[in-house]
Amino acid sequence: MWSIMAAEGTGDPSNNGELTNPPVTELYEPGVADLPKPDIEESVKSGADGGDTGISTASYTAEGEEEEEGEMPTDFERLWKLTSDNPQDFNSWTDLLQYCEQEGHMRASRQALNAFLVRYPLCYGYWKKFVDLERQAGHNDKAEEVCERGLKAIPLSVDLWIHYINLLLGTLNMNLPDSTRRIRSVFEEAVAAAGWDFNSDRLWDLFAEWEKEQANLKSMTSVYDRVLRVPTQLYNTHYEKLKTHLTSHLPQDILSPEEYSKVRSEYKQSQIQAKKERSDITADEEERPPGEDEPADNDSEEAVQKMQELLLVSREEVYQQNEAEVRKRWNYEESIKRPYFHVKPLDRAQLKAWQSYLDWEIAEAETAAMTAEGTAVEGHEDSKQECVAGHERVLILFERCLIACALYEEFWDKYVHYLEPRGLEEVRNVYRRACEIHLPYKHSIHLQWASFEEKHGNISEARRILESLEITVPGLAEVRLRRVGLERRAARLDVAESLLKETVDQSKDNPTLHAFYSIKLARFLHKLCKNPARARAVLQEAIELSPDNGRLYQNLLELEMSSDLRANGGVIQQCVAKALAAPLSPKTKILFSQRGLQFAEDFGTTVQSVLSMYEEHQKLLQEHNAKREAENSDNDDPEKMSKMDDGSSLMVPPQTAPPTMPHAPMTTPPPSMMGGDMSGSYGSYGSWYQQQYGGYGSYQNPWNQYNQYYPPS
Template identity: 60%
Template sequence: MAAAEGREEEMSGNGEPEESPAMETSEDSAPPPAEMTEENGGGGGVVLEPPKGPDPASFTMPAATEDGDGEIPADFERLWKAAHESPHDFSSWTDLLQYCEQETHVTSSRRALKAFLLRYPLCYGYWKKFVDLERRAGNNDRAEEVCIEGLQAIPLSVDLWIHYINLLLGTLNMNLPESPSRIRGVFEDAVVAAGLDFHSDRLWDLYVEWEKEQGNMKNATAVLDRVLKVPTQLYNTHYDKFKEHLNGHEPKEVLCPEEYEELRALCRQSQKAERAEQAQEAEEERPPGEEEPATPEGTDTEELMQKIREQVLVHRDKVYQDNEGEVRKRWHFEEAIKRPYFHVKPLDRVQLRAWHTYLDWELAQLHADTRDPTQEPTQATTEESEAAAQPREASQEAAVPRDDHRVRILFERCLIACALYEEFWTRYIQYLEVQSVDEVRPAYRRACGIHLTSKPNIHMQWATYEERNGDLTEARRVLEVLEKNVPGLAIVRLRRAALERRAGQLDQSEALLTEAVAESKERPTLHAFYSIKLARLLLKLGRDRSRARRVLQEALEISPENDKLYMNLLELEVSGDPRASAEAVQECVTRALAAPLTSHAKILFSERGLQFAEDYNNSIQSVLSAYEEHQKLLKEVGGTKREAENGDEDPEKLSKSEESSAVAESVAEATPTTPHVPITTPPPPVMGADASAQAGYAGYSSWYQQPQYGSYGYQSSWNYNQGYYPPS
């Protein structure tokens, strides 16, 4: 891991040298034969429990010295403060950790590691450093606790499992009868959690060797039998080790009693038949009067042992061949993955595509395995097989069968390397969603609570999920946490207000928007935006026209040049009783024409006032007066708006304007920039809300289709420049 960009080539993102990545490749690895092709096929496995990462909310500044190891180093507080002032700056954390390691100060190192691993729990190398720190300090129990906590955060880490096992081997009293059982239990937990990983060979080898050291040859055989069925990088070496194990011991010592007796009986029967045939031939050739030499009954000769070994290998060879086929299918996918461990450095497009393609294939394998093997292939299934390498929609991934262990393992592996990418978390959650609420929520908690704390899309997806499943309290909490993490993101405040409105809490919805209006007075554009939202809520749902008018008028005091505020105020006035609102409409138009607006905007306001007069005024004189004022404005601005004859706009233009009106109701979400965290795809639009005001609401005008104002429905249905009224 690098403390700064200049040192990134020295250390990986896990606290290990780059030459020793999370999953090392051995020189003994043998790639599959050249004739290998991609074939459909699955594989057995075990269900991987979702990792339980540390709770970031539990972090507090630890107290002073805990172990009496002297004063805190001089620069610790400075580096500590720098890391917490810029929590997303990875190099500030690594600078702190490197300093603590150099100073060899237990308390400060413990503080730094705790705080760091709350934010980056997938850095397995730092969990190992933490364990070693506690062990050197003589805190073996605490070292074990750290190991367990690390494995809860990253259960697929083969390195961390091996580190934990070595810790136990070095600290447990192996003379106690319970110690071997405990070690064996940890080995079992390890192969259940990480044994299906393509790079888990070292863990399996360690398990086999430990059983041999304990003198449990049958147990070693059982472990070898299990790994022979797992497609791993060094699959061929496991078969070689099985042969060596079998040939180095008597079959009775390495085989379970049932298999040994079965093969022994089979081989003795075969041997007896061969001997009978040989005896008959020898009888014919033996000189008269000479008898056959006697053979002791029940003796297991070396020849019989060799026959048993041959039969054992006949059975295992079929397993090996099947497993080799599974390795062939996965080999080129695995070779395409260059960084299987976590790092804050962005992955390139090739790597992201490699993970997507691998997931596509594994999902296709899963669905292919669930088909009836006796069913004849149809055109539809053929087309589905051809499309297996293409990205699959969430609806296609929804038909999840029970035996989906390999898919889950691959998703979990992917979410180590791609933990900072929303797209992979979203895809995994879509896959899990058909299972149960209990499986989806932990995934959301890991994504939003640890890795994507400042990414709004996935937080809002989580809030939507909770609301859809009836947990409004959790939905509120998710949005509140997001707004705290990313302050000033308008879409989040709008989502909160909408949630309360849908829950029937109109007062709370209004309160949230009112608070947003009050807090944004120093940012006029954002203040105008929230004021418009609040006024619409008061007018359309609260039926309080006077309060809505007051909100817009107060906003105009702060932003007198904001044409959208004038347009919304005008819409409010014209939507009332025309017999009572004529004066208010005229006052609004007059105020807009006197404001520092663009010439085109003033023409639109004048046209709207003239249209209202034409439609609703009771006096022709008032209509003519409005018309003359409009003509005067046109001359002042130095041009007229050319329109179609008879006042009817081009139908194609009207259609485009209506389409623009629909677009104006969609959202362009603003995502705050997090250091080192790339945004690989633009977020999808969220209908029914407006976007963030980060950086002054830069895209605000385009959402309202300025200068056409299509979103307000103001279309000039009459041509006021054609002289329909005679000049006065």
């Protein structure tokens, strides 16, 4: 037992032997995750009691113990407040935990470790510290509970499984049969959870050595046979130990009855075949009559040796297949430099290494699946087993990756896309772990989760996710609009409208945001509720608050133009006039003037309205050109200007096509292109209009800049 317990924590990452997790002091040097700071105090509270993680954080204080220990240490409240104010500051947490450890205060240590491990459950070193803390205090049951919590949070941690087994070996009465069964059961759970990890060698070795100490050589053989099929770093070491084990004991002592009978039968058949080839068959070796038993005899030394050789031959083939799998993965494994969790960012090379490894393993599994599908008719069991094994390897690799890359949502997203065709509940569990534990402030993956639930008909869960996200990261327009869209698609227009109205009311202190939500509400009322009057009122109220926001006038104009143009022409012209009188930029006013002029030309009832709009438009163009000329004259080079004055550098400008509005507008109508009675003012305007617009398309480009205001909703 002591040799088994001594195996814990002996791995050296720099050694060729095992690539294991480094010590706690090396693993958690100060560093702060590159994550947004929480905006609300509620997130601190939920982090302290485990409300948002799905990990149990039941109280571990023994009855009456709190009163005996008295008050918290002197600096505990100060350090605790630092973690509460900014729970993502890893330095604050390590300072708090180190202080509690130095003080040796049980209740303070429990409170700090519970809160910390809710936020950082992948820190296996602190789970071990927590277990040791409880055990040293004499609370073996609580130490076991803490260990089980840690293994639920990070089931791939070989170190934590070994720590758990050593805890049981040190606390259980191993003279009792139930204790032996309990340890074996934990070993089975451990290899089922972490045994396919490339770095799980210590766990397999520990299992085999423990079976040896129990004098259960047959189970020891079974353990080595199982690990012989698993691609691990020390695959060759396991095979050498298995060969030593097979050649150091009698076959009947290390093999199951079925395998022993099989290998003994193979040995005898080989002997008979050999003698037949020599034509030296005795009477005893000939076929016996039916019903006559085979004479009893003990295995000779030669027979034992031959059977051992047969055992090695059968396992050599498995070893060769496993070695091929290891070689395919070796370079990928060598590229992984930090297989454990840390808040410090990974460099690009490491992120790329994980991506490449995952892509390759997924491709391998897909190839195995296609092979199994092709041989399904023939009933090849080996192909089916390899297909299942390929999928399991992908899952294990994803879980390993999401220990080191837990703070990178692209890997969670990749995991989801792999799992979705295979099972919805598995996808849901991945989303829950990502959003509720590791990425509580990354809104993108929360929105994906909500879309996933809505897609599969779980509207209430999608609603809960979005509401929870909005509490965690308040003020995100994308989240509020996603909530509005969810309610709209669920045919709850009243709820969607109330959400928009609430946001409009709450954003009055921010004119830009208020205008944005007002436009959203106006469009909702106009397009979905079919109530242009209320939509108009919303926009007009927003214009009063933000009279210099051109987008509000644009939306109001669009609203008016969507109605009956024959009955609403005067209102449209009033809307244009209101925009022209507002404190908008000259370019924006020119756009509105151009829109009004085109409306008058297309839908005006009198020619006077067209001429009036034309004159107003001309005034705006002249003012804009005068301002541009003044600005240009201020920037002219004096030497250049002097050359132009004496006529030494005059150049004839090249002939170009008529400019398009509003970049270089004409200030006066061109002369009539046709003779006769086209010399009147309206005829001149008509020619100007043709040159300026040339078609409806010249209007479209500048006006469509309005679309940039809206993100896709």
